[in-house]
Amino acid sequence: MPYPGLKDIRMSFDIRPAVLSDVDAIMAVEKTGISHPWDRASIESLIKDGNKTALVALSGQDVVGYIGASFILDEAEIGNVCVMPGMRGKGTGSALLKSLIEDLESKGVSSIFLEVEDNNTTAISLYTKFGFTKYNMRKDYYGPDRNALLFKRP
Numbered sequence: 001m002p003y004p005g006l007k008d009i010r011m012s013f014d015i016r017p018a019v020l021s022d023v024d025a026i027m028a029v030e031k032t033g034i035s036h037p038w039d040r041a042s043i044e045s046l047i048k049d050g051n052k053t054a055l056v057a058l059s060g061q062d063v064v065g066y067i068g069a070s071f072i073l074d075e076a077e078i079g080n081v082c083v084m085p086g087m088r089g090k091g092t093g094s095a096l097l098k099s100l101i102e103d104l105e106s107k108g109v110s111s112i113f114l115e116v117e118d119n120n121t122t123a124i125s126l127y128t129k130f131g132f133t134k135y136n137m138r139k140d141y142y143g144p145d146r147n148a149l150l151f152k153r154p
């Protein structure tokens with residue numbers, strides 16, 4: 001019987017495209033995990049706009065995480081990824097990012113960009129694990145001494 005919390009234990013999640021009826025659940029995930037959550041219109045646009053895409057991670061029937069991106073031609077930008085605090089460290093973020101990369105590649109995207117605060121070590125580890133590399137920094141982007149790191153893949 002494995003012990004919960006061991007690093008090599010991974011849960012399996014269903015990942016599927018987000019639909020409008022997921023918006024409340026996505027907002028709930030954001031409110032628990034992000035200091036400046038997106039508003040309803042921004043989240044709805046991820047689902048409605050033809051140049052955007054959003055995926056949700058389900059544990060049973062419950063939305064426990066989501067990821068969203070916009071794309072144009074062969075380039076995309078990840079807008080946000082968030083997992084419910086109690087569900088982190090179990091592979092959900094990885095499953096979401098892997099599925100998003102596959103989704104974007106199927107749409108013809110070859111380069112993916114994102115920005116992340118320089119103290120967000122978990123997110124940086126996640127992006128690095130999937131081949132993202134840092135190419136620039138925006139000093140004080142999020143406020144005094146709060147820098148943005150710019151990552152891209154490949």
Ligand SMILES: CC(C)(COP(=O)(O)OP(=O)(O)OC[C@H]1O[C@@H](n2cnc3c(N)ncnc32)[C@H](O)[C@@H]1OP(=O)(O)O)[C@@H](O)C(=O)NCCC(=O)NCCS
Nearest residue numbers: 033081082083088089090091092093094116122123125126
């Ligand atoms: C970033 C986030 C989405 C990761 O989700 P997650 O479900 O915990 O991700 P995973 O369990 O798949 O872990 C992915 C990698 O992150 C790293 N990681 C996970 N938990 C970590 C922790 N507690 N400390 C340091 N690194 C950690 C590991 O490298 C891990 O890969 P590995 O276990 O194969 O080595 C989640 O922490 C989150 O929602 N954070 C708040 C929102 C946020 O900051 N989003 C990013 C904005 S740019």
